[in-house]
Amino acid sequence: MKRLIAASLLLLTPSAMAIGDTEKAEVIQRCKSQMGQYGAMMVKSCVDQDLAAYELLQKYDKNAAKVIERCTKQMKEFGWNMVASCTEQDVSAYNELGKYPEKDRPAVRRCMKQMKEYGWHMVKSCADQDIEAAEALSQY
Numbered sequence: 001m002k003r004l005i006a007a008s009l010l011l012l013t014p015s016a017m018a019i020g021d022t023e024k025a026e027v028i029q030r031c032k033s034q035m036g037q038y039g040a041m042m043v044k045s046c047v048d049q050d051l052a053a054y055e056l057l058q059k060y061d062k063n064a065a066k067v068i069e070r071c072t073k074q075m076k077e078f079g080w081n082m083v084a085s086c087t088e089q090d091v092s093a094y095n096e097l098g099k100y101p102e103k104d105r106p107a108v109r110r111c112m113k114q115m116k117e118y119g120w121h122m123v124k125s126c127a128d129q130d131i132e133a134a135e136a137l138s139q140y
Contacts, residue, residue: 019054027051030079046079053084064091070119086119093124100127107131 019027031046057068057080064087071086097108097120104127111126 019051023054024051027054027080030077050080053080056084057087060087060091067091067094067120070117074119090120093120097124097127104131107134 027050028043028047031043031050035042035046060068067090068083068087071083071090075082075086100108107130108123108127111123111130115122115126
């Protein structure tokens with residue numbers, strides 16, 4: 001597995017891309033639909049969190065674009081906050097996988113083939129379980 005330069009997926013300087021009016025209207029509508037029963041304060045909190053999450057996503061390095069795209073496809077219906085959380089989990093998992101020792105790389109490669117379409121956090125989870133099982137088997 002290629003070694004990841006951790007800085008490549010870190011947050012960079014703020015992007016000039018602000019959320020557009022159409023997207024903002026969609027955020028407001030989704031928050032009203034999902035949180036309206038709890039009052040205007042909860043709707044506002046939902047909107048504020050989603051707008052902040054959208055801006056956070058704009059700050060990621062271009063190397064994270066595929067992660068953001070996958071997370072957007074899977075999570076956007078739940079809001080930008082969930083997309084940002086998904087992205088953060090995947091970037092973190094990717095960075096951690098890069099630190100695994102050579103002896104664990106076969107499990108990581110196998111899990112990449114099986115789980116990569118579901119995200120790096122799933123690859124890491126698969127690899128962790130496989131490594132733990134292999135260690136348990138060695139105790140028999």
